[in-house]
Amino acid sequence: MSNQRIVPIPASSTSSAPQSLSPAILIYLSSIASNKLPLPYDQVQEFHSYLSTTSKPQDVRTQKPNHEATLDLHQLLQYITSGQGDAMIPLAEQDLSYPLSNYFINSSHNTYLTGNQLYSESSTDAYKDALLRGCRCIEIDVWDGESKSSSTEDNEKGEEKKHRLRPHFPHSFRKHSSSKDEQTAKTSAAAESLSLPTPWMSASTAARAEPRVLHGYTLTKEVPFRDVCIAIRDAAFMTSLEVHAGREQQEIMVEIMEQAWKGLLVRPAADEGEQLPSPAELLRKILVKVKYVAPEKVTAKVAKATKPSMQRKKSSSSSSCSENQGAESKAKTKKSSIIGPLSAMGVYTRSYHFKDLSSPEATVPCHIFSLSEKKLMTVHESHGPSLFSHNRNYMMRAFPSGTRVSSSNLDPAVFWRKGVQIVALNFQKYDAGVMLNAGMFAGSAGWVLKPKGYRGNRQGQHAAVSEESQSDAIIHRTMSLSIEFLAAQDLPLPTGDRKPKGFNPYVKCELHVESLEERTGEAIEGGGKSKDGEYKHKTKTHRGTEPDFGSEAVHFSDVPGVVDSLSFVR
DSSP states (O other): OOGGGGGOTTTTOTTTOSBBBOOOHHHHHHHHTTSSSSSOOOHHHHHHHHHHHHHGGGGOOOOOOTTOOOOOOOOHHHHHHGEEEEEEEEOOOOOOOOGGGGEEEEEETTTTTTTTTTOOOOHHHHHHHHHHHTOOOOEEEEEEETTTTSSSSHHHHHHHHHHHGGSSSOOOGTTSOOOHHHHHHHHHHHHHHOOOOOOOOOSSSSSSSOOOOOOOOOSOOEEHHHHHHHHHHHTOOOEEEOOOOOOOHHHHHHHHHHTTTTBBOOOTTTTTTTTOGGGGTTTOEEEEEOOOOOOHHHHHHHHHHHHHHHHHHHTTTTTTTHHHHHHHHHHEEEEOOOHHHTTTTSOOOOOOOOOOSSSSGGGGGEEEEEHHHHHHHHHHOOOOOOOHHHHHEEEEEEOOTTTHHHHTBOHHHHTTTOSSSEEEOOTTTTHHHHHHHHHHTTTTTSEEEGGGGGGGOOOOOOOOOOOOHHHSSOOOOEEEEEEEEEOOOOOOOTTOOOOOOGOOOOOOEEEOOHHHHHHTOOOOOOGOOOOSSSSEEEEOOOOSSSSSEEEEEEEEEEEEEEOGGEEEOO
């Protein structure tokens, strides 16, 4: 078998390059070097550009690019295994001086989950994984914590009260959840490693309850909010808070964030209400996206919340115990209000409830609307041009439907083409949506400047929502594309498969481009759900881990509606 590998790669090549070549690949490379299989002229130019920067003048055989000249095989090997010979064109240096609304931002949905939406684990590792993959906006669902001094029985009862689905699932789903002691130890160790203050301890109890992160009303396992804040502090850019915690727990949330993100939180500026800052102005900072509550409303809600409790005190002698318990139970199930100090942390990213695009909130410079994929498609069909125009100057976030229990994803390209900056995906599911997301942000720092026609005013001076559509905003081209497949080596076998002879690989190639319905405001096929590209081909099936595709080519001819930076090959 040793004669199956010949011609070692030159030592100057990258460490990730294969150390030897299969016979099929060597034959094709030799044919390219001898000009029997000629390279396109632009690739010959790239090759000679590489030689001029890496070789001594006397080592370069042809000083000027010559389409008909032969190439040195070893120099060719050096080129194709170098960074300059990478199939990915390096991303141009990003201009980070535009207001934030002019960028697409790499974003995650329910970042804490490691699997499905019903009974998977929550983990700080899921946050670390997303951040390492370039994610810049993560989501944290926060719920009331439980006292660490509670008994196991009390904890289970509390779980069943707060997660109504749990009694309907087998107890075996719950048995592998981490214990409270383990979570407490992890929290203390994480805090100690960053020299953070020790959590406040009540005089009347062993330890206070602190907020926790989980997917509510499901069997998903929790992780302490404090642990999450510590885990993301060094790499997060924007945190999207979904707050289900009560007022007291919200106060603890503010305290934890102030401690864990000390020196990193964005503080209000004098012109906060006038324009959005640029990414360049927000480097090494953490933005908090949270529901906005006007200061006067906060005061009114506090007064309203105080009044009933005073009335209950006065009438306690004549009220039955069961009536009081019923009132308290009713109050607990009511959705929590956001306290002033927490709402104030939403600097430049104030989350408003979406009514419509003509509401007063739609022209507040620092507002951000969060819409489900289904709701956003409805707005696209009813007010497509207004939606596109809004997203030129103002922030919007799209997230997967709640029915995606397997953590599947929407088609992010559909929403990017509507100008949506933050398209949140379930990173734990590596499907077509996540692949397109990886393609969009490859080589970037997690944000990509929108195409020119998709941008708003550079100075951040926001105009009224206009009726200009995405069809008018940018030139759409017709494209023809051919891809030739030569050979492959060292393909990994599927999990559990150990016999290469039973492995039958092929290459599937898809184009994801803008559809006519996206430009005209008509209903989009699939409603923005992640799906195969409209244009797709695949090669013949071969056998083994080193297939020779025989120069088979796939052709995409006269594909309309192409915007280069918003079209994808998968």
